[in-house]
Amino acid sequence: MLEKINQPNDIKNIRPEDYRILAKDIRRFLLQNVSKTGGHLASNLGIVELTMALHLVMDFPKDRLIFDVGHQSYVHKILTGRKEGFKNLRQFHGMSGFPKRKESDCDAFHSGHSSMSLSTALGMAAARDINKTDETIVAVIGDGALSGGMAFEALNNMSRLRQERKNLIIILNDNKMSIAENVGGMSAYLNRVRTQKEYVEFKGNVEQSLSKIPGIGDGLIRVLKKSKDSIKQLFVPGMMFEDMGLTYVGPIDGHDIPNMVSILKRAKQLQEPIIIHVVTKKGKGYIPAEKNPAKFHGIGPFSLKNGEVIGKSNRPSNTKIFSETLLQAATDDPKIMAVTAAMPDGTGLQKFGEVYPERFYDVGIAEEHAVTFCAGMAANGLKPVFAVYSTFLQRGFDQVLHDVAIGNYPVIFGLDRSGLVGADGETHQGIFDIPYLSMIPNVTVMAPVNGKELREMLLFALHHSKGPTAIKYSRGTAESLYEESFEEISFGKGQVLKEGKDVVLLSVGNMLSESVKAIQMLKEKGYDAGLVNPRFVKPLDDKLLDRLAKKYSCIVTVEEGILNGGFGSMVMQYLYSKGYRGKIRNIGIEDQFVEHGSIPELRKMLKIDGENIARSVQKWMEEK
Known part of the structure; x- marks a missing residue:
């Protein structure tokens, strides 16, 4: 056919x-x-x-x-x-x-x-x-x-x-x-x-019967149709x-x-x-x-014979690390609440709901309500964690600003699928979260570079958060780079992962692997590049930036997000306001919506992959 x-x-x-x-x-x-x-x-x-x-x-x-x-x-x-x-x-x-x-x-x-x-x-x-x-x-x-x-x-x-x-x-x-x-x-x-369903047939039968009553049947039918309390209302x-x-x-x-x-x-x-x-x-x-319709709602390549996903990684995903850490923390803290907007599986909160059903809330497809619902819980001493895709929290922007941030309530936002997500395209790319959250007073934005840091950032937020906190993490397998170099998290403080002499890269969250590739390529070209994990997109680590400004004549920020209003623009604004006279360059996504494709393909197209980062930095270093 x-x-x-x-x-x-x-x-x-x-x-x-x-x-x-x-x-x-x-x-x-x-x-x-x-x-x-x-x-x-x-x-x-x-x-x-x-x-x-x-x-x-x-x-x-x-x-x-x-x-x-x-x-x-x-x-x-x-x-x-x-x-x-x-x-x-x-x-x-x-x-x-x-x-x-x-x-x-x-x-x-x-x-x-x-x-x-x-x-x-x-x-x-x-x-x-x-x-x-x-x-x-x-x-x-x-x-x-x-x-x-x-x-x-x-x-x-x-x-x-x-x-x-x-x-x-x-x-x-x-x-x-x-x-x-x-x-x-x-x-x-x-x-x-x-x-x-019987009301449909019942209504028809009643009208048919009434119509046969001489003189008054048709009038009764008209009354019934006009009445707000009609047959349908009854049934x-x-x-x-x-x-x-x-x-x-x-x-x-x-x-x-x-x-x-x-x-x-x-x-x-x-x-x-x-x-x-x-x-x-x-x-x-x-x-x-x-x-299992939830599993097959959005699925990768799979075997038709048994329905199992092909090529699934054995390493934990960021989603799994976040959800398991939250569940473990909830064991010791009865004030921790988990909230999702119709996505318990996608955000990893299904298990939390099974273990603590009285502390788990699926509010349906209602992100605006979810945000303010969390604000109400936080205002009365609870610790709500709203796990939501980055692109869907955009729908609750007004509520984050007015209902959470003005009151400075300690609501934690787990921003899943932050950065490029690949195949779903323009409507699902989580590339706007840094600009739309960083502009709001009282909001803290954290970006882990690996799985261990994601776990520790969530625990830090649960134990020490004084106001709204967003933790942005990417889709897919958690990164393991630099886990052995982990240092205890301190509010608003970044971490130097590698010292250099010529240039330093401030690499936000899931861009760490591309930045590491770029540094290796730059080394082959004779440049000694340093590497910094900002950890906190907001607030900026002013003291660290001041130190980098004294040491490096070229500072490069790297982020998988929109440049306009992003991390790089905040760093540039701060350093130039302090009189920095060196070069500040920002690598990220230009003012555009990004189509669908694999993440490596999209990064290459957007020139934010390791090779293009290295090429851009080399060009800037050679500028007079």
């Missing part, structure tokens, strides 16, 4: 009796390709039939389809003629794992973070009506993403569409999962809806969506293509916003993914 899908709308030429064969072919195609490249598998296996139904009803690229987060857009890419791109999925200069407008006109909007689809769709609907065009706009949002506050803000605003009689279709893809199993009130609400607790101005349909089987096609065609004709509640199974069609 897939041989017949080569461009947008080709699916309309498939006979209805062949839909199941096509769905099976798509799942086989996904498994064969994602097992080689890695990617988001379980969510795409679960959305096959739903995406097919959307493509059978919609007309691309005229109509607009917005995927919340966007990691479940693989099937959409297949059906819009991008099969060949899967050979290089998420590879350097290859096809993105997320929707990209520059990749295809059929991708209506770039995405990567959660809970954005409803606001985007509402904006597109407003533009459609102003421009007097007639495209259909559909937003596909998961039940996990619906727990995000931004989605509720959009729902609240959406009631205006009903008043103005404007069409907008929202697909609630309910698979009981985000990355991990969903938690909270919204999840409980949808669970009650799923288990009370579905709260009927939240209808109360917010949305026509609600469901729940329906998300793997029943003919039924979904029928409902979508009717939804297109409505002159009001409608939410279609679709129940799907995450990981459907591949038993290992069905049994």
Whole structure:
């Protein structure tokens, strides 16, 4: 069947009796390709039939389809003629794992973070009506993403569409999962809806019966429809969506293509916003993914036979070191609390939740709430640790500034995936955390260079933190370089790892290995370079910087982050304000978003790998 899908709308030429064969072919195609490249598998296996139904009803690229987060857009890419791109999925200069407008006109909007689809769709609907065009706009949002506050803000605003009689279709893809199993009130609400399907049939039967009553039947039906306490209100607790101005349909089987096609065609004709509640199974069609959808949410290359990841390192990851250290510390300190935003597995906090369930909080996809929730605990004497991906804490910037930093509450942020993360691309690169955190008063930012230092920094923060503290660590295997040279951590103090004569490199966190390579290359060129581990990005170690300024005529900072507002700019500002007359040069990422690819490839492209660092330093040393 897939041989017949080569461009947008080709699916309309498939006979209805062949839909199941096509769905099976798509799942086989996904498994064969994602097992080689890695990617988001379980969510795409679960959305096959739903995406097919959307493509059978919609007309691309005229109509607009917005995927919340966007990691479940693989099937959409297949059906819009991008099969060949899967050979290089998420590879350097290859096809993105997320929707990209520059990749295809059929991708209506770039995405990567959660809970954005409803606001985007509402904006597109407003533009459609102003421009007097007639495209259909559909937003596909998961039940996990619906727990995000931004989605509720959009729902609240959406009631205006009903008043103005404007069409907008929202697909609630309910698979009981985000990355991990969903938690909270919204999840409980949808669970009650799923288990009370009978209200749909009951409502229809009541209306049919009433209509047969001579003289008064039709009037009673009109009263029921107008009443806020309608049949739906009686049988579905709260009927939240209808109360917010949305026509609600469901729940329906998300793997029943003919039924979904029928409902979508009717939804297109409505002159009001409608939410279609679709129940799907995450990981459907591949038993290992069905049994463990969290593992297969985002996975590297794996064996199709048993589902095991290929080439997995035996050395501990930074995530594991952080989570195990936190768990050990919690044994002796009952005030330590662990918080995650729907990512207990990704941040390593799953075990903490099993051992100390009363001290573990998964708040759902709600980073803003998580930050202020931690502030409330810290204000009353607890020690909250919020483990979160660097790129996702951006969503809680206002809360870090206003709710945590102004009160100077000792909240600890474990910034996982800080720096380049590779295959997920622009939306997930953790390269902005130094600028956005360092600008906030009272915030301490620490960057360990190896696994031992990460462990000791977390313990130091737990025992000595007087205010908000962020510890930024990279994705993947923990570094072991210079672990034997570890010195006890002292607040705001860096460590000289190697003395030199000609130039010194101040290497932040996970850039240590590249800096070591550069120093070796510089040695071969006749330059004796020193190496410093700043440890603290903020506050700067003023005394150490003063000493380096007296010894070296060239000081180079190295960081895997945006230069604008980064560590290097802070060092430069300080030293020049003190009258330093030597050269200060900064190595980092220029003002840009960084595409997907392996970390070595991206570092080389950005000229922050060892070879390019050495080349840049040599050039600066030769300048008059």
